[in-house]
Amino acid sequence: MSDGNLGRAVALSKLLEAEPSARVVGEGDLSSLLITGLFSDSRVVAPGGLFVALRGQRFDGHRYIPFAIRQGAAAVVGEEESALRDLPVPAIIVPDARAALGRLASAFYGHPSHQMALIGITGTDGKTTTTHLIASLLQGAGRRTGLLSTVSVGAGEQIGRNETSFTTPEALEVQRRLAEMAAAGCQYVALEVSSHAIATQRVEGCAFDVAVFTNLTPEHLDYHRTVEEYFETKAKLFQGLGERAAKSVPAAAVINSDDRWGPVLARRSRVPVVTYGLNTPAVVTAKDVRLGRDGTDFTIVTPQGSTSVHTQLVGQHNVYNWLAAVGTALSQGLELAQLTSVIERTPPVQGRLQWVERGQPFTVLVDFAHTPNALAQTLDFVRSWTQGRLIVVFGHAGGRDLYNRPQMGRVVAERADYFVITTDDPGDEQPLAIAAEVERGAREAGAVSGKNYVVELDRRQAFAIAFATAQPGDTVLLAGRGHERFMPVAMGQMVPFDDAQVAAELLDAAQHSKP
Numbered sequence: 001m002s003d004g005n006l007g008r009a010v011a012l013s014k015l016l017e018a019e020p021s022a023r024v025v026g027e028g029d030l031s032s033l034l035i036t037g038l039f040s041d042s043r044v045v046a047p048g049g050l051f052v053a054l055r056g057q058r059f060d061g062h063r064y065i066p067f068a069i070r071q072g073a074a075a076v077v078g079e080e081e082s083a084l085r086d087l088p089v090p091a092i093i094v095p096d097a098r099a100a101l102g103r104l105a106s107a108f109y110g111h112p113s114h115q116m117a118l119i120g121i122t123g124t125d126g127k128t129t130t131t132h133l134i135a136s137l138l139q140g141a142g143r144r145t146g147l148l149s150t151v152s153v154g155a156g157e158q159i160g161r162n163e164t165s166f167t168t169p170e171a172l173e174v175q176r177r178l179a180e181m182a183a184a185g186c187q188y189v190a191l192e193v194s195s196h197a198i199a200t201q202r203v204e205g206c207a208f209d210v211a212v213f214t215n216l217t218p219e220h221l222d223y224h225r226t227v228e229e230y231f232e233t234k235a236k237l238f239q240g241l242g243e244r245a246a247k248s249v250p251a252a253a254v255i256n257s258d259d260r261w262g263p264v265l266a267r268r269s270r271v272p273v274v275t276y277g278l279n280t281p282a283v284v285t286a287k288d289v290r291l292g293r294d295g296t297d298f299t300i301v302t303p304q305g306s307t308s309v310h311t312q313l314v315g316q317h318n319v320y321n322w323l324a325a326v327g328t329a330l331s332q333g334l335e336l337a338q339l340t341s342v343i344e345r346t347p348p349v350q351g352r353l354q355w356v357e358r359g360q361p362f363t364v365l366v367d368f369a370h371t372p373n374a375l376a377q378t379l380d381f382v383r384s385w386t387q388g389r390l391i392v393v394f395g396h397a398g399g400r401d402l403y404n405r406p407q408m409g410r411v412v413a414e415r416a417d418y419f420v421i422t423t424d425d426p427g428d429e430q431p432l433a434i435a436a437e438v439e440r441g442a443r444e445a446g447a448v449s450g451k452n453y454v455v456e457l458d459r460r461q462a463f464a465i466a467f468a469t470a471q472p473g474d475t476v477l478l479a480g481r482g483h484e485r486f487m488p489v490a491m492g493q494m495v496p497f498d499d500a501q502v503a504a505e506l507l508d509a510a511q512h513s514k515p
Contacts, residue, residue, distance in 0.1 A: 026087060047072030062084075214324060
Protein backbone atom coordinates (compact mmCIF):
# COMPACT_ATOMS: atom_id res chain seq x y z
CA MET A 1 0.00 0.00 0.00
CA SER A 2 1.37 3.42 -0.92
CA ASP A 3 2.07 5.74 1.95
CA GLY A 4 1.04 8.86 0.04
CA ASN A 5 4.41 10.49 0.77
CA LEU A 6 3.29 14.13 0.45
CA GLY A 7 6.20 14.89 -1.91
CA ARG A 8 8.86 14.29 0.72
CA ALA A 9 12.44 13.14 0.16
CA VAL A 10 14.62 12.20 3.14
CA ALA A 11 18.19 10.91 3.25
CA LEU A 12 18.30 7.23 4.20
CA SER A 13 20.99 7.97 6.79
CA LYS A 14 18.62 10.43 8.46
CA LEU A 15 15.84 7.85 8.59
CA LEU A 16 18.13 5.27 10.15
CA GLU A 17 18.78 7.58 13.10
CA ALA A 18 15.31 6.53 14.25
CA GLU A 19 16.30 2.83 14.15
CA PRO A 20 19.52 2.47 16.18
CA SER A 21 19.43 -1.33 15.95
CA ALA A 22 19.72 -1.21 12.15
CA ARG A 23 22.69 -2.91 10.49
CA VAL A 24 23.50 -1.90 6.92
CA VAL A 25 24.54 -4.54 4.38
CA GLY A 26 26.06 -3.44 1.09
CA GLU A 27 27.90 -0.38 -0.13
CA GLY A 28 26.92 3.16 -0.95
CA ASP A 29 26.73 6.63 0.58
CA LEU A 30 23.50 6.52 2.55
CA SER A 31 23.59 10.26 3.23
CA SER A 32 23.26 10.99 -0.48
CA LEU A 33 20.55 8.36 -1.05
CA LEU A 34 17.20 10.13 -0.91
CA ILE A 35 14.12 8.11 -0.01
CA THR A 36 10.92 9.42 -1.59
CA GLY A 37 8.44 7.04 -0.02
CA LEU A 38 8.02 4.09 2.35
CA PHE A 39 6.26 0.90 1.28
CA SER A 40 5.36 -2.45 2.82
CA ASP A 41 3.49 -3.72 -0.28
CA SER A 42 5.86 -4.63 -3.09
CA ARG A 43 3.12 -4.15 -5.70
CA VAL A 44 2.97 -0.40 -5.18
CA VAL A 45 6.64 0.40 -4.63
CA ALA A 46 7.64 3.52 -6.56
CA PRO A 47 11.13 4.50 -7.76
CA GLY A 48 13.18 5.90 -4.89
CA GLY A 49 11.13 4.10 -2.28
CA LEU A 50 12.25 2.19 0.80
CA PHE A 51 10.66 -1.27 0.93
CA VAL A 52 10.12 -2.80 4.38
CA ALA A 53 9.63 -6.57 4.24
CA LEU A 54 7.06 -7.66 6.82
CA ARG A 55 6.12 -11.17 7.88
CA GLY A 56 2.36 -11.71 8.01
CA GLN A 57 0.02 -14.60 8.70
CA ARG A 58 -0.22 -15.46 5.00
CA PHE A 59 2.68 -13.76 3.27
CA ASP A 60 6.33 -13.07 3.98
CA GLY A 61 7.55 -9.80 2.49
CA HIS A 62 11.09 -11.14 2.22
CA ARG A 63 9.93 -13.26 -0.73
CA TYR A 64 8.99 -10.12 -2.63
CA ILE A 65 12.24 -8.19 -2.20
CA PRO A 66 13.45 -8.91 -5.78
CA PHE A 67 10.13 -7.69 -7.18
CA ALA A 68 10.25 -4.54 -5.04
CA ILE A 69 13.71 -3.77 -6.40
CA ARG A 70 12.48 -4.25 -9.98
CA GLN A 71 9.71 -1.79 -9.13
CA GLY A 72 12.36 0.78 -8.24
CA ALA A 73 13.05 0.34 -4.53
CA ALA A 74 16.19 2.30 -3.65
CA ALA A 75 16.81 0.32 -0.43
CA VAL A 76 15.31 -2.56 1.52
CA VAL A 77 14.65 -3.25 5.20
CA GLY A 78 14.06 -6.72 6.63
CA GLU A 79 14.79 -9.22 9.39
CA GLU A 80 16.09 -12.20 7.38
CA GLU A 81 19.76 -11.74 6.56
CA SER A 82 19.82 -14.50 3.94
CA ALA A 83 17.20 -12.61 1.91
CA LEU A 84 19.17 -9.36 2.16
CA ARG A 85 22.58 -10.51 0.95
CA ASP A 86 24.06 -9.56 -2.43
CA LEU A 87 21.31 -7.14 -3.40
CA PRO A 88 21.92 -4.35 -5.95
CA VAL A 89 20.64 -1.78 -3.44
CA PRO A 90 21.51 -1.07 0.22
CA ALA A 91 19.89 -3.51 2.63
CA ILE A 92 19.16 -2.83 6.30
CA ILE A 93 18.76 -5.67 8.79
CA VAL A 94 16.57 -5.01 11.86
CA PRO A 95 15.41 -7.31 14.68
CA ASP A 96 11.72 -6.32 14.29
CA ALA A 97 10.62 -5.02 10.89
CA ARG A 98 7.16 -3.98 12.07
CA ALA A 99 8.56 -1.86 14.89
CA ALA A 100 11.15 -0.45 12.49
CA LEU A 101 8.43 0.48 10.00
CA GLY A 102 6.65 2.62 12.59
CA ARG A 103 9.82 4.41 13.65
CA LEU A 104 11.04 4.91 10.09
CA ALA A 105 7.63 6.22 9.01
CA SER A 106 7.63 8.67 11.92
CA ALA A 107 11.08 9.90 10.90
CA PHE A 108 10.12 10.12 7.21
CA TYR A 109 7.19 12.41 8.06
CA GLY A 110 9.20 14.55 10.46
CA HIS A 111 7.95 12.92 13.68
CA PRO A 112 4.48 14.49 13.53
CA SER A 113 3.34 13.18 16.92
CA HIS A 114 6.14 15.23 18.52
CA GLN A 115 4.47 18.37 17.19
CA MET A 116 1.02 17.76 18.70
CA ALA A 117 -0.54 16.32 21.84
CA LEU A 118 -1.49 12.71 21.08
CA ILE A 119 -4.32 10.95 22.94
CA GLY A 120 -4.72 7.18 22.57
CA ILE A 121 -8.02 5.51 23.44
CA THR A 122 -8.10 1.77 24.07
CA GLY A 123 -10.42 -0.85 25.60
CA THR A 124 -12.83 -3.54 24.50
CA ASP A 125 -15.97 -1.44 24.09
CA GLY A 126 -16.58 2.28 23.67
CA LYS A 127 -13.30 3.18 21.97
CA THR A 128 -14.81 4.75 18.87
CA THR A 129 -17.45 6.83 20.63
CA THR A 130 -15.01 7.99 23.31
CA THR A 131 -12.51 9.01 20.65
CA HIS A 132 -15.17 11.12 18.93
CA LEU A 133 -16.33 12.68 22.20
CA ILE A 134 -12.80 13.66 23.22
CA ALA A 135 -12.22 15.26 19.82
CA SER A 136 -15.57 17.05 20.08
CA LEU A 137 -14.78 18.52 23.52
CA LEU A 138 -11.30 19.70 22.57
CA GLN A 139 -12.43 21.14 19.24
CA GLY A 140 -15.44 22.79 20.87
CA ALA A 141 -13.19 24.41 23.46
CA GLY A 142 -11.05 25.98 20.74
CA ARG A 143 -8.26 23.41 20.51
CA ARG A 144 -7.87 22.41 16.86
CA THR A 145 -8.09 18.62 16.96
CA GLY A 146 -7.46 15.71 14.62
CA LEU A 147 -9.40 12.45 14.78
CA LEU A 148 -8.61 8.93 13.65
CA SER A 149 -11.15 6.27 14.62
CA THR A 150 -12.80 3.15 13.25
CA VAL A 151 -15.44 5.38 11.68
CA SER A 152 -13.82 8.72 10.85
CA VAL A 153 -10.59 10.54 10.10
CA GLY A 154 -9.80 14.22 9.64
CA ALA A 155 -8.77 17.50 11.20
CA GLY A 156 -10.89 20.24 12.73
CA GLU A 157 -14.26 20.43 10.99
CA GLN A 158 -13.02 18.44 7.98
CA ILE A 159 -13.91 14.93 9.13
CA GLY A 160 -14.51 12.11 6.62
CA ARG A 161 -14.94 8.34 6.63
CA ASN A 162 -12.12 6.02 7.60
CA GLU A 163 -11.98 3.87 4.47
CA THR A 164 -9.43 1.40 5.82
CA SER A 165 -10.53 -1.95 7.23
CA PHE A 166 -8.67 -1.40 10.51
CA THR A 167 -9.64 0.27 13.78
CA THR A 168 -6.09 1.58 13.77
CA PRO A 169 -4.49 1.66 10.28
CA GLU A 170 -1.04 0.30 9.49
CA ALA A 171 1.94 2.32 10.72
CA LEU A 172 2.53 4.04 7.38
CA GLU A 173 -1.05 5.26 7.25
CA VAL A 174 -1.02 6.36 10.89
CA GLN A 175 2.09 8.49 10.41
CA ARG A 176 0.86 9.92 7.11
CA ARG A 177 -2.41 10.93 8.71
CA LEU A 178 -0.62 12.46 11.69
CA ALA A 179 1.57 14.44 9.29
CA GLU A 180 -1.52 15.76 7.52
CA MET A 181 -3.01 16.79 10.86
CA ALA A 182 0.20 18.51 11.94
CA ALA A 183 0.26 20.38 8.62
CA ALA A 184 -3.38 21.40 9.22
CA GLY A 185 -2.35 23.05 12.50
CA CYS A 186 -3.80 20.50 14.91
CA GLN A 187 -2.88 20.94 18.55
CA TYR A 188 -4.37 17.59 19.59
CA VAL A 189 -5.10 14.26 17.94
CA ALA A 190 -7.48 11.63 19.33
CA LEU A 191 -6.40 8.21 18.04
CA GLU A 192 -8.40 5.00 18.57
CA VAL A 193 -5.94 2.22 19.41
CA SER A 194 -6.87 -1.46 19.16
CA SER A 195 -5.02 -4.28 20.88
CA HIS A 196 -4.05 -5.62 17.45
CA ALA A 197 -2.51 -2.25 16.61
CA ILE A 198 -0.38 -2.36 19.76
CA ALA A 199 0.63 -5.99 19.24
CA THR A 200 1.56 -5.46 15.59
CA GLN A 201 3.45 -2.21 16.26
CA ARG A 202 1.12 0.01 14.20
CA VAL A 203 1.51 2.83 16.74
CA GLU A 204 5.28 2.44 17.10
CA GLY A 205 6.84 5.86 16.59
CA CYS A 206 3.85 7.62 18.16
CA ALA A 207 4.61 9.82 21.18
CA PHE A 208 1.47 9.55 23.32
CA ASP A 209 0.71 12.14 25.99
CA VAL A 210 -2.61 10.79 27.26
CA ALA A 211 -3.96 7.23 27.27
CA VAL A 212 -7.62 6.39 27.97
CA PHE A 213 -8.87 2.99 29.16
CA THR A 214 -12.57 2.29 28.64
CA ASN A 215 -12.96 -1.32 29.87
CA LEU A 216 -11.83 -4.86 29.22
CA THR A 217 -13.93 -7.95 28.63
CA PRO A 218 -12.85 -11.21 26.96
CA GLU A 219 -12.30 -10.57 23.24
CA HIS A 220 -9.63 -11.38 20.66
CA LEU A 221 -8.52 -14.35 22.76
CA ASP A 222 -7.98 -16.26 19.55
CA TYR A 223 -5.12 -13.79 19.06
CA HIS A 224 -4.05 -12.92 22.63
CA ARG A 225 -4.74 -16.40 24.10
CA THR A 226 -5.63 -15.23 27.64
CA VAL A 227 -7.42 -12.26 29.20
CA GLU A 228 -4.20 -11.45 31.06
CA GLU A 229 -2.22 -11.29 27.81
CA TYR A 230 -4.98 -9.17 26.27
CA PHE A 231 -4.74 -6.76 29.22
CA GLU A 232 -0.95 -6.60 29.09
CA THR A 233 -1.16 -5.65 25.42
CA LYS A 234 -3.54 -2.81 26.24
CA ALA A 235 -1.31 -1.74 29.13
CA LYS A 236 1.63 -1.11 26.78
CA LEU A 237 -0.13 2.05 25.59
CA PHE A 238 0.15 3.43 29.13
CA GLN A 239 3.72 2.30 29.77
CA GLY A 240 5.03 4.63 27.10
CA LEU A 241 3.47 7.77 28.57
CA GLY A 242 6.52 8.42 30.72
CA GLU A 243 8.83 8.23 27.70
CA ARG A 244 7.15 10.75 25.44
CA ALA A 245 8.88 13.52 23.55
CA ALA A 246 9.17 16.80 25.47
CA LYS A 247 5.95 18.74 24.96
CA SER A 248 4.13 21.52 26.75
CA VAL A 249 0.98 19.47 27.46
CA PRO A 250 0.32 17.44 30.63
CA ALA A 251 0.66 13.67 30.49
CA ALA A 252 -2.23 11.70 31.99
CA ALA A 253 -3.79 8.24 32.26
CA VAL A 254 -7.60 8.37 32.16
CA ILE A 255 -8.95 5.12 33.57
CA ASN A 256 -12.36 3.54 34.20
CA SER A 257 -12.30 2.73 37.92
CA ASP A 258 -15.44 0.57 37.68
CA ASP A 259 -13.70 -1.97 35.45
CA ARG A 260 -11.81 -4.62 37.42
CA TRP A 261 -8.68 -4.00 35.37
CA GLY A 262 -8.79 -0.23 35.94
CA PRO A 263 -7.18 -0.18 39.40
CA VAL A 264 -4.43 -2.53 38.17
CA LEU A 265 -3.62 -0.10 35.39
CA ALA A 266 -3.81 2.91 37.72
CA ARG A 267 -1.31 1.40 40.17
CA ARG A 268 1.21 0.95 37.35
CA SER A 269 0.91 4.46 35.97
CA ARG A 270 3.98 6.67 35.98
CA VAL A 271 1.94 9.76 35.10
CA PRO A 272 -1.00 11.46 36.88
CA VAL A 273 -4.17 9.33 36.86
CA VAL A 274 -7.69 10.65 36.26
CA THR A 275 -10.24 8.00 37.23
CA TYR A 276 -13.88 7.99 36.14
CA GLY A 277 -16.83 5.79 37.00
CA LEU A 278 -20.32 5.47 38.44
CA ASN A 279 -20.02 2.78 41.11
CA THR A 280 -16.61 3.34 42.71
CA PRO A 281 -14.83 6.46 44.01
CA ALA A 282 -13.50 8.40 41.05
CA VAL A 283 -12.16 11.82 40.12
CA VAL A 284 -14.92 12.29 37.54
CA THR A 285 -18.31 10.73 38.17
CA ALA A 286 -22.02 11.29 37.54
CA LYS A 287 -25.22 11.39 39.56
CA ASP A 288 -28.93 11.78 38.86
CA VAL A 289 -28.59 9.75 35.65
CA ARG A 290 -31.82 9.61 33.66
CA LEU A 291 -31.76 7.38 30.60
CA GLY A 292 -34.28 8.06 27.86
CA ARG A 293 -35.14 6.90 24.39
CA ASP A 294 -34.15 10.20 22.83
CA GLY A 295 -31.28 11.27 25.07
CA THR A 296 -29.69 11.17 28.49
CA ASP A 297 -29.62 13.63 31.40
CA PHE A 298 -27.06 13.48 34.19
CA THR A 299 -24.94 15.62 36.50
CA ILE A 300 -21.17 15.52 36.03
CA VAL A 301 -19.25 15.71 39.31
CA THR A 302 -15.60 16.80 39.16
CA PRO A 303 -12.98 18.49 41.36
CA GLN A 304 -14.00 21.73 39.63
CA GLY A 305 -17.60 21.31 40.73
CA SER A 306 -20.76 19.88 39.21
CA THR A 307 -22.89 20.65 36.18
CA SER A 308 -26.08 19.15 34.77
CA VAL A 309 -26.06 18.19 31.10
CA HIS A 310 -28.28 16.69 28.42
CA THR A 311 -26.76 14.58 25.65
CA GLN A 312 -28.21 13.20 22.44
CA LEU A 313 -26.33 9.95 23.12
CA VAL A 314 -28.38 7.24 24.80
CA GLY A 315 -27.63 4.43 27.26
CA GLN A 316 -25.54 4.14 30.40
CA HIS A 317 -22.51 3.07 28.37
CA ASN A 318 -22.48 6.54 26.83
CA VAL A 319 -22.47 8.12 30.28
CA TYR A 320 -19.19 6.26 30.82
CA ASN A 321 -17.93 7.45 27.44
CA TRP A 322 -18.74 11.05 28.32
CA LEU A 323 -17.02 10.76 31.71
CA ALA A 324 -13.88 9.45 29.99
CA ALA A 325 -13.98 12.37 27.55
CA VAL A 326 -14.55 14.93 30.31
CA GLY A 327 -11.71 13.46 32.38
CA THR A 328 -9.42 13.75 29.37
CA ALA A 329 -10.43 17.36 28.72
CA LEU A 330 -9.92 18.33 32.36
CA SER A 331 -6.47 16.71 32.35
CA GLN A 332 -5.55 19.13 29.58
CA GLY A 333 -6.52 22.21 31.54
CA LEU A 334 -10.01 22.78 30.16
CA GLU A 335 -12.67 24.20 32.47
CA LEU A 336 -15.87 22.28 33.16
CA ALA A 337 -17.90 25.34 32.16
CA GLN A 338 -16.40 25.15 28.66
CA LEU A 339 -17.73 21.64 28.11
CA THR A 340 -21.47 21.77 28.86
CA SER A 341 -22.68 23.29 25.60
CA VAL A 342 -20.39 21.01 23.58
CA ILE A 343 -21.83 17.92 25.29
CA GLU A 344 -25.37 19.01 24.48
CA ARG A 345 -24.78 19.59 20.78
CA THR A 346 -22.51 16.61 20.01
CA PRO A 347 -24.38 14.09 17.81
CA PRO A 348 -24.17 10.28 18.16
CA VAL A 349 -21.51 8.43 16.21
CA GLN A 350 -22.65 6.76 12.99
CA GLY A 351 -23.71 3.14 13.47
CA ARG A 352 -24.05 3.45 17.25
CA LEU A 353 -27.75 3.07 18.10
CA GLN A 354 -28.55 4.77 14.81
CA TRP A 355 -32.26 5.21 14.07
CA VAL A 356 -33.57 4.14 10.65
CA GLU A 357 -36.83 6.03 10.22
CA ARG A 358 -38.84 5.47 7.04
CA GLY A 359 -42.34 5.96 8.42
CA GLN A 360 -42.71 2.41 9.77
CA PRO A 361 -44.86 1.91 12.92
CA PHE A 362 -41.99 0.24 14.81
CA THR A 363 -38.47 1.32 15.77
CA VAL A 364 -35.44 0.15 13.78
CA LEU A 365 -31.94 0.61 15.20
CA VAL A 366 -28.51 -0.16 13.77
CA ASP A 367 -25.74 -0.76 16.30
CA PHE A 368 -22.12 -1.92 16.30
CA ALA A 369 -22.47 -4.08 19.44
CA HIS A 370 -20.57 -7.25 18.54
CA THR A 371 -19.32 -8.56 21.89
CA PRO A 372 -21.46 -10.27 24.55
CA ASN A 373 -20.92 -7.42 27.02
CA ALA A 374 -21.72 -4.63 24.55
CA LEU A 375 -24.75 -6.46 23.16
CA ALA A 376 -26.13 -7.16 26.65
CA GLN A 377 -25.84 -3.48 27.63
CA THR A 378 -27.49 -2.35 24.41
CA LEU A 379 -30.35 -4.84 24.71
CA ASP A 380 -30.97 -3.94 28.36
CA PHE A 381 -31.18 -0.26 27.48
CA VAL A 382 -33.43 -0.77 24.46
CA ARG A 383 -35.68 -3.06 26.47
CA SER A 384 -36.12 -0.34 29.12
CA TRP A 385 -38.18 1.86 26.79
CA THR A 386 -39.56 -0.57 24.21
CA GLN A 387 -43.34 -0.77 24.58
CA GLY A 388 -43.80 -3.91 22.51
CA ARG A 389 -41.47 -6.76 21.65
CA LEU A 390 -37.71 -6.63 21.20
CA ILE A 391 -36.59 -8.30 17.94
CA VAL A 392 -32.89 -8.76 17.21
CA VAL A 393 -30.94 -9.64 14.05
CA PHE A 394 -27.33 -10.60 14.77
CA GLY A 395 -24.49 -13.03 14.07
CA HIS A 396 -20.78 -13.22 14.74
CA ALA A 397 -17.70 -12.39 12.68
CA GLY A 398 -15.51 -15.11 11.25
CA GLY A 399 -11.94 -15.78 12.28
CA ARG A 400 -12.19 -14.44 15.81
CA ASP A 401 -13.36 -15.16 19.35
CA LEU A 402 -14.88 -18.61 18.89
CA TYR A 403 -15.82 -18.79 22.58
CA ASN A 404 -17.94 -15.63 22.23
CA ARG A 405 -20.33 -17.19 19.72
CA PRO A 406 -22.46 -19.26 22.11
CA GLN A 407 -22.32 -16.38 24.60
CA MET A 408 -23.82 -14.07 21.98
CA GLY A 409 -26.64 -16.59 21.49
CA ARG A 410 -27.30 -16.78 25.23
CA VAL A 411 -27.25 -12.99 25.69
CA VAL A 412 -29.88 -12.48 22.99
CA ALA A 413 -32.01 -15.49 23.96
CA GLU A 414 -32.23 -14.17 27.53
CA ARG A 415 -33.25 -10.65 26.48
CA ALA A 416 -35.09 -10.69 23.14
CA ASP A 417 -38.65 -11.78 22.37
CA TYR A 418 -37.67 -12.98 18.92
CA PHE A 419 -34.41 -13.04 16.99
CA VAL A 420 -32.83 -13.98 13.68
CA ILE A 421 -29.33 -15.48 13.60
CA THR A 422 -27.60 -14.42 10.40
CA THR A 423 -24.27 -13.77 8.67
CA ASP A 424 -21.88 -11.12 10.01
CA ASP A 425 -18.48 -10.56 8.31
CA PRO A 426 -17.67 -14.28 7.88
CA GLY A 427 -14.41 -13.92 5.99
CA ASP A 428 -13.09 -17.35 5.04
CA GLU A 429 -15.25 -19.21 7.55
CA GLN A 430 -18.49 -20.96 6.63
CA PRO A 431 -21.42 -18.77 7.76
CA LEU A 432 -23.46 -21.87 8.59
CA ALA A 433 -20.77 -23.13 10.99
CA ILE A 434 -20.62 -19.75 12.75
CA ALA A 435 -24.41 -19.60 13.03
CA ALA A 436 -24.47 -23.12 14.50
CA GLU A 437 -22.17 -22.04 17.34
CA VAL A 438 -24.33 -18.98 18.05
CA GLU A 439 -27.45 -21.12 17.92
CA ARG A 440 -25.95 -23.59 20.40
CA GLY A 441 -25.76 -20.86 23.04
CA ALA A 442 -29.31 -19.73 22.30
CA ARG A 443 -30.66 -23.24 22.69
CA GLU A 444 -28.74 -23.74 25.94
CA ALA A 445 -30.56 -20.64 27.22
CA GLY A 446 -33.91 -22.26 26.40
CA ALA A 447 -34.70 -20.72 23.02
CA VAL A 448 -36.69 -22.91 20.63
CA SER A 449 -36.14 -22.81 16.86
CA GLY A 450 -39.22 -21.66 14.98
CA LYS A 451 -40.79 -20.26 18.13
CA ASN A 452 -38.20 -17.87 19.55
CA TYR A 453 -35.84 -17.58 16.60
CA VAL A 454 -34.90 -18.62 13.08
CA VAL A 455 -31.58 -18.94 11.26
CA GLU A 456 -31.38 -17.04 7.97
CA LEU A 457 -27.87 -16.69 6.54
CA ASP A 458 -28.83 -14.09 3.92
CA ARG A 459 -28.48 -10.92 5.99
CA ARG A 460 -30.84 -8.89 3.78
CA GLN A 461 -33.48 -11.60 4.04
CA ALA A 462 -32.91 -11.75 7.81
CA PHE A 463 -33.75 -8.04 8.01
CA ALA A 464 -36.87 -8.64 5.93
CA ILE A 465 -38.01 -11.42 8.28
CA ALA A 466 -37.56 -9.17 11.31
CA PHE A 467 -39.48 -6.31 9.68
CA ALA A 468 -42.31 -8.64 8.62
CA THR A 469 -42.52 -9.92 12.19
CA ALA A 470 -42.52 -6.48 13.85
CA GLN A 471 -45.76 -4.92 15.06
CA PRO A 472 -46.51 -1.32 16.11
CA GLY A 473 -44.56 -0.49 19.26
CA ASP A 474 -41.89 -3.15 18.68
CA THR A 475 -38.16 -2.44 18.35
CA VAL A 476 -35.92 -4.18 15.80
CA LEU A 477 -32.20 -4.05 16.58
CA LEU A 478 -29.78 -4.82 13.73
CA ALA A 479 -26.61 -5.59 15.65
CA GLY A 480 -22.96 -6.28 14.96
CA ARG A 481 -21.86 -4.20 11.98
CA GLY A 482 -22.88 -0.62 12.73
CA HIS A 483 -21.18 1.81 10.36
CA GLU A 484 -19.52 -0.85 8.15
CA ARG A 485 -20.25 -0.58 4.42
CA PHE A 486 -18.58 -3.77 3.18
CA MET A 487 -18.79 -7.36 4.36
CA PRO A 488 -15.63 -9.53 4.09
CA VAL A 489 -16.43 -12.95 2.65
CA ALA A 490 -14.42 -15.90 1.27
CA MET A 491 -11.25 -15.40 -0.78
CA GLY A 492 -10.72 -11.87 0.51
CA GLN A 493 -13.74 -10.46 -1.30
CA MET A 494 -15.54 -7.40 0.11
CA VAL A 495 -19.28 -7.37 -0.61
CA PRO A 496 -21.09 -4.00 -0.32
CA PHE A 497 -23.50 -4.17 2.62
CA ASP A 498 -24.50 -1.16 4.71
CA ASP A 499 -26.99 -2.18 7.42
CA ALA A 500 -28.71 1.21 7.62
CA GLN A 501 -28.97 1.52 3.84
CA VAL A 502 -30.29 -2.02 3.36
CA ALA A 503 -32.82 -1.52 6.16
CA ALA A 504 -34.06 1.71 4.56
CA GLU A 505 -34.41 0.00 1.17
CA LEU A 506 -36.44 -2.85 2.65
CA LEU A 507 -38.68 -0.52 4.63
CA ASP A 508 -39.28 1.59 1.54
CA ALA A 509 -40.07 -1.50 -0.50
CA ALA A 510 -42.61 -2.49 2.14
CA GLN A 511 -44.27 0.89 1.55
CA HIS A 512 -43.48 2.19 5.00
CA SER A 513 -41.72 5.31 3.76
CA LYS A 514 -43.16 8.74 4.49
CA PRO A 515 -44.87 10.63 1.63
